Amino acid sequence: MFHGEGTDSGFAELDDVSAAAYGLAVEYGLFEREKIADQLSLEPAEIARVEQVLTGVRLLQSMPGDPCQLTPVTPDVAAASLVGPAERQIRDLQQAVTDVRAKLMSLTPLYFEGRRLRNRLEAFDVISDPSRVQALLDHLGQNCKSELLTVQPGGARPADRLVQARESALSILGRGVRIRTIYQHTARNDLPTRSYVRDVTLQGAEIRTADEVIDRLIIYDREVAFLPERSACENVLPGAAIVREPTLVAFLCAVFEYLWDGASPYVVESQRSPASSDELKWSIIRLMTKGYKDEMVARRLGMSVRTCRRHIAEITEELEATSRFQAGYNAARQEMLSGEMPTHSLS
Template sequence: MVGSNYSASGFAELDDLSASAYGQAVRMGRFERASIAATLSVSPEEVARTELVLRHLKLLQPMPGDPSVLVPVGPDVAAADLVGAAEAQIRDLQSAVTDVRTKLLSLTPLYFEGRRERNRVEAFDLINDATLVQSMINERRQQCHSEVLMIQPGGPRPPEVLSAARETAHEMLGRGVRVRTLYQHTARSDLPTRSYVREITEAGAEVRTADEVIDRLFIYDREIAFLPERTADPGRPPGAAVVREPTLVAFLCSVFDHLWDGATPFVPENPKAPATGDDVKRSIMRLMAKGFKDEMVARRLGMSVRTCRRHIAEITEEMEATSRFQAGFNVAVSGILAQLNDLI
């Protein structure tokens, strides 16, 4: 019955009747059960309950030399006796907590130094093995769940590469992954590339082209990016830099989005391959006007030097120039680039 008179802290609750019984005991100098029952008009059972409560609260204690007699003690003495052990335990716990916190916080410099080192290591992985890079790309492609962003420079792609890319694109699109690919304008003149683009765009992929793009780039779920390795050995297939650091990946995504917004949707035509379009012509003229040589123009626009020279010859003839240099000069001073830009 007394258990119901305990608070959440485990100490007994002092109810009104127990307080009145304590007051009577103080007036009498001892806890007289019969007298308290008569004075308060309560049953002996209620008096026994109040006695138990007061004893738990240390307000009644046995008289020295006569344990059968209970005498009241002051509330301050009772409080000290009742909570003293608990307060000592609390002090010990506070001291232990402070000690633990101090020791753990002393590791803070070590933690941040380790984090900096780990971030430096985890932010980049430079992998020289092209086979391992392809394995990592395949794994990320399988784990990709929302979006893949790809930049494929260099103009037309080899048919065997397109065959593997076709299967990959269909697999990701089938899982609901958004696929966006950015090519160069020169890819539009390649029949296998147009066939590939027609097929994957009908399946839901998005493809655009630009005159110039940055280097090859794959980004999966805006979380991890693959950049081609710069190698001085032309005979070795390049590896890749794997970027995981969120700020850098977000920057690469912003670069892609910027190029994407300025690119032209790739809508393949059903008839045979078209002639050089305005986009490619404008790009060649712009680079000619800057004085770039044929090899540099071809590399920047993702076409062969032979094809580039054929286009330059066409432009030179259209500009009624007697030399490539004169054609570039005429392009620069004629304002034709501004006119072509106004058509876009």
């Protein structure tokens, strides 16, 4: 429906009778009511309706100086008169839409910058306060639903920490949550750690050890991962970086599975002393052949430098070597550097 100035009408009202009347008006040069009514056999009410329709769609207009006389106008002039206001409104609306779009699009860089900052805050969070980290670990441990994955480097854990870890692990296992933990081989000979492992494995926890592992890693329900914060001060207890971004958490889970597949089950009742463990000696020899100093070998394997040097002395003696290089050479001759873990003793 098109609305004229003061008249409500539209093209839907332009019927065949009105069109025929308009044709006669063009032929006569005026809207001759009586002649057109007679020509089309129209009643007075019908011709009045036709006049209203043609006036409404601007096909008839009053003669200057004589409002009672109506003269026909061309369809293009009628169309311009009828739809002109609507077209102006459309143009105004289009311009308004363009202006609004331009103003809103100008905020696009601000939006993406805000999203970048928000995603960083939501996906990553670095907490330097160890007490806050522990509080968050406790909260997630209490609400863990399906699985807890941990990697604990550095060999034996402090006995006081194992007390709290045992209580937390038993509580989590009691809710039916699966726990898998990877230690380093050097943790096998630590009595508090062996006691802890015995208690938690009896309740369903799975523990394995490897010669070397990545840094400390804790993953809850494959949704939230904890990594140690990098600190410039070695004497300061580090905080943690909390990762929630799904792709990165999935990657860390894949890293854990890779380490898990290469690790050895920690069966407390069958553990031998690391001093006679071929796996541990193999790890030491491998690092020695890479040129690592005693301190680095000890750090990589999670043992004290003193213990590491004792193992190195035992290894060189067993291999009848007088130097690191000769020890590596003799080990290679025994096919210990073939790329696979040795299955026989050094002795």
